[in-house]
Amino acid sequence: MINFGYNINKSSRIDLDKDLNIAKKIVKIEPSFRTCIGCGCCTSTCSANNFTVFNLRKIQLQINRGELQSIRKEVEKCMLCGKCQMICPRGINTRNIILAIFKVID
Amino acid sequence: MIKRVAVIGGGIAGMEAAGLLASRGYDVLLVEKEQDLGGNVAKWDRLFPSKTPASDIVNKIKLGLSPSIKVLTNRTVTRMIRNNDNFALLLSDETLEKVDAILVTTGFQVFDALRKEEYGYGIYDNVITSVDLERMFASKKVLCKNGKEPKCVAFIHCVGSRDEKVNNHYCSRVCCITAVKQAIEMKELYPTADVYCFYMDLRMFGRYYEDFYHDAQAKYSVSFVRGRLSEAGETHDNKIVLKAEDTLIGKPLKVTVDMLVLMTGMESPDTTENLSACLELEQGNDRFITPADPYIHNNCTHRRGIFVAGACTAPKNIPETLADARSAVVAIEDYLFTYTD
Numbered sequence: 001m002i003n004f005g006y007n008i009n010k011s012s013r014i015d016l017d018k019d020l021n022i023a024k025k026i027v028k029i030e031p032s033f034r035t036c037i038g039c040g041c042c043t044s045t046c047s048a049n050n051f052t053v054f055n056l057r058k059i060q061l062q063i064n065r066g067e068l069q070s071i072r073k074e075v076e077k078c079m080l081c082g083k084c085q086m087i088c089p090r091g092i093n094t095r096n097i098i099l100a101i102f103k104v105i106d
Numbered sequence: 107m108i109k110r111v112a113v114i115g116g117g118i119a120g121m122e123a124a125g126l127l128a129s130r131g132y133d134v135l136l137v138e139k140e141q142d143l144g145g146n147v148a149k150w151d152r153l154f155p156s157k158t159p160a161s162d163i164v165n166k167i168k169l170g171l172s173p174s175i176k177v178l179t180n181r182t183v184t185r186m187i188r189n190n191d192n193f194a195l196l197l198s199d200e201t202l203e204k205v206d207a208i209l210v211t212t213g214f215q216v217f218d219a220l221r222k223e224e225y226g227y228g229i230y231d232n233v234i235t236s237v238d239l240e241r242m243f244a245s246k247k248v249l250c251k252n253g254k255e256p257k258c259v260a261f262i263h264c265v266g267s268r269d270e271k272v273n274n275h276y277c278s279r280v281c282c283i284t285a286v287k288q289a290i291e292m293k294e295l296y297p298t299a300d301v302y303c304f305y306m307d308l309r310m311f312g313r314y315y316e317d318f319y320h321d322a323q324a325k326y327s328v329s330f331v332r333g334r335l336s337e338a339g340e341t342h343d344n345k346i347v348l349k350a351e352d353t354l355i356g357k358p359l360k361v362t363v364d365m366l367v368l369m370t371g372m373e374s375p376d377t378t379e380n381l382s383a384c385l386e387l388e389q390g391n392d393r394f395i396t397p398a399d400p401y402i403h404n405n406c407t408h409r410r411g412i413f414v415a416g417a418c419t420a421p422k423n424i425p426e427t428l429a430d431a432r433s434a435v436v437a438i439e440d441y442l443f444t445y446t447d
Contacts, residue, residue, distance in 0.1 A: 039306045039351075040336075041334045043358060044333065044336040044351040044358045045336040045337060046358075053357075055356060057351065088271075089268060089269040089270060089334065090270055091270035091271065
């Protein structure tokens, strides 16, 4: 085939048709993973994100949507201080979620 | 013989039901724990979404109270003795009242903002609740502690609602629209002030609520930020620094305001536990009273002859509360019509 120098970009949209197994595995370890209402309290109170970007609310959402590209690098920023767990209005066990992500993602 | 009904709680639900029962020929006893009738609504300045003075509504309902109603204020029910289909109620002043049916209209209490210590109510000078702000609106004096006009005000939704940490996991429903109302009133008072609403979801369920929200944006330039306040701090000059995440941008956010208003939610009153024990009623895991079923027998309880109406069974707005009170009157009338003493 003649190469004209054009190609098709990979779609940038979220694809819920693909396998979302990672999220299911985390829910099995920590069922409260499913109950986030996205209020952002965890992120605003986070001691890791004062100077670097670290957003647990986003990480949770990305895993639930199967957007896993940068997750490993992101969760490494967490210092497990537990402030987010103290503030969470849904009582989500955020520390266990970080540990569960490590367990499941590798 | 004329049947006798006790209405427990003299807020808008209790007054509406008492008035209607009396006009239908029943002998009515209205018991209120505070000194005056009117409950929570009587303590409000103006109502959403029409900005009608709350006193107009309370006074109109009071007009329906006929002089034949025996109003007992400063009293609570301490014991109930059932004798077949009759009840004897022992009141806190040691008097005994015999009745054929009981209607519970004990309403709600406002969440105590001191319990959300991280928001600084009772600690910082310029943190107030939505109830405090109504009082300020009523007195026509909305000022910071130092007597100056606020130039920047933030309203925090869901204080004491949707929060496992204070054991209130439910939505109080009316705080969203109250925040929109109070934000608009604040802009009417101080058009140049910056006004923010920090919300998680805006629950504009009633008629014209969404229009009111639209007005807040279009006519009054109120800024809506999607994120829950995580903590508030105080500056050396008594301003309040807020920490939240702007969840739609995905970045932590800080803003310094002159006045912080906490939209405190509804709770089942602390007295519900005692009352439920003495009337043998059931409370849900949200501590509100559970009716016999939520659809058809929503004014009946699991106990024959005891009825419920208004916000004692769940957070409700004023039209819902009044409609519930009227429907309870029908349920009581049906019951008293069929039973023989």
